[in-house]
Amino acid sequence: MRSTKLRWLAPISAALAFLAGSFSLSAAPRYGGTLHVQLRASGVLLDPREWTAASLSAAESQKVASLLYDRLISLDDYGKFQPALATEWTHDSAAKNWQFKLRAGVRFSDGSPLTPAHAAAALQATLGNNFEVSATDTGLNIHAIHPVPDLLEQLASGRNFIFRVQTDGTLLGTGPFFVAESVAAAPLEANPLAIKPARIKLQANENCWAGRPFVDFVEVTLGEPALRQLYDLQIGKADIAEIAPDLVRKARQEGIRTWSSAPLILVALRFDDGLTAPAADQLREAFGLAMDRDTMANVLLQRQAQPAAALLPHWLTGYAFLFESPMNLERARELRASLPSGEAGAGQALRLHVEPSGDLFKLLGERVAVNARQANLMVQVTGPGNASSASASAAGLRLFAWRYDSLSPRANLEAMLRQMPDGTELPANASDSEQLFAQERRMLEERRILPLVVLPEYVGIRSSVRNWNASAWGDWRLADVWLESPDRDHSKSAGEAQTQNSMAHNPGAKP
């Protein structure tokens, strides 16, 4: 009966709704507040020219740098290149000469205008000597010595930011934030044995060409131990924090929202020169067959990593599945038995130097030694603390972490080749996937590098953080993040006092 009586109301309400215009179903983004971010690195370099290619430290620095500087273009989640500081681009049929038109009216965070000369100088420094970058009236010309069909992939990733070098040597960007304050790590007044971590405070760039970011400030705290980060997420002292792979399960069990990237970090073994052929070939093959990658990924890393047989990950090349790395202890022992008795690994222990710091890599190094011993290969593990000692320089084997820092498979493989002792270069014509595959296969057959596992990056995010839309390749896109309760001051949260007392920073506990 009720519906019959009110039937005439329905068309009227619909008509009113039509006249009223559109409805919005999702809550409107909110402006304001401070986003508290914690990174594991104890320091970051804000000058991309100083970054070591494919290093874990460069990846940390890039997370902060991407808030200060912009790139010419960006890649969206759908495989499309989007204009950023460049609005248009063209290239010749050989993909050696590229022209970019610079966006008009863009200003650095100090209000000074961005010019083509600034952009050219920045890119010349980051792209290197295989490129000639020159400014034109409205943009840039980039000339490459060899064809670079993947230049857009390169420009949309890695250290190819646009910046201006100031007279004091610091850099200025056009990005959504600028550095408002930078505080170095220092002993706590209350407890001089504990360290107050380094902190960088970034302030929103009100006149950013792409629009003001939602939050007013991003406060980045550096060098927090992994467990402390997890705790800070729980008590609301951190909004976003990195999570070590071996703590991901714990974080999820405790109800922390987690995010993971595509596998971005390759952990691998690299043989130094100094081993005599053909014994070296046999030794490398024996090592390759002895490694239990499944156990490393599934037990040590609690299924938060994947066994790796390729140098480049599948998400980057699409063909990594073609490579295999089967474990065959019996064959490894046979090869070991045929080694000369005085050879490293047979008669004398081979030194395995673990390059990256942190418990995780130490565990992996120890696991490599265990696997080697199962094939009667002798390995002595040395850690990053010994890096300057004679043992590190004389190491026959290194465990290293390689953080893919370009969206171009070719650029990653090229960088990897440059790290090889003999400085091999990628053939200039290796521009298509089939040639890159052939090159990667050659490198794997040489066994100078033995891939072990690939790891994603993990991040813990508080529920009050909205519009978290990080890219699979590890770009956090914090300028688009907003806080549900921007007025709440996290630094005055109830748990803080308790945290500082019970979990004071101990320098020895730092990764």
Place this chain on the structure above:
Amino acid sequence: MQSSAATFRQNRWGRPVFLAALMLICVWTACSSSSFFVFADNDTPLRETARKLAERIAAIPGLREPLRLEWHPDEKWPEGEGARWAEILRDAFDRRALQLSDDAAVPVLAVYAAETQTQVVLTAKTHIGERDEIRIITIPRSSLPPAELPVAPVRLERELLYENPDRILDATSFPDASDIGLAVLLYKNFEVTAIHVDAKGGIKQALPLNVAGLKPTRDPHADLTLHGTGGSVQLWGKQCDFSWESPGDVKCRPEKLNASSNSTSPDDAVLVSPCDETNWTITQPDSEPTVRAVLRLVPDGATQGSSATLTSEFPGPVLNINPEPNPSGALIVVRNLHTGNYEVHKITLACAD
């Protein structure tokens, strides 16, 4: 003489008319090329890629046919996408006269598809003698047509009316029943353009608003209202009025900027059932964007969890909802999280058979 005069008239008017028609076609083609239309045949890039792969396979030295095709599509692809590629590959192999067989005894030709950040990688692998032969072909993801989406299994009619890679700020139907097209507000490179889309998805008119002093924002949103021969657009910090008949006559004035205000959602939208005229409220769970968004239609008096509710699935977050002149329908603007395109769907309540 009469015929001469007619010829003269044709000569005098024929060329300009022909040129004008040609220009119109060019303009229409240029407009059409910047957007995708639902019913266009977009398989050409796929076919070209498959053709290249077939050529590369056919050129493998010592290849012994027939081959048994094993197809391994990308795990993330919907079933329909894998099936479409498989059909196109078989067709390409057939055209290249590569013999395929289902006989288990013949050599295997394994073809894998994988999506990287920028490309779709097709890898063919076969074993000849003692060696593996690998052939790899890639195609930019951006050149591929969007995958066909499954239709939601509910008695709520849903129709994709228009899609565009550029951001759709708002879309609305013309209030005049004689025009069954759409007005769509696009935002590209910080510029706002109103377009008139015809019933087939073609662009009838594009009207750049050229709003001076529009501040760039990370949360572009707008409200488009049509009236008479024009409309008005409420942007962040600006209110503009325009006319389809005089495209150069766009008038904008400052409006109080409310982009930074912490406003809450307005009232939910309401559809009216054509069967019994009951009100159905459209609601959406307030959550972070996911691959699929669900709109729930709840009839008056029922709760959200009630079995009386209807649901419709969309391929990404719903950005806004506009009522239609027909009270049983609404326009839904959606971001497709698979393709990245913005889409306008029409949902209509229909009586169940």
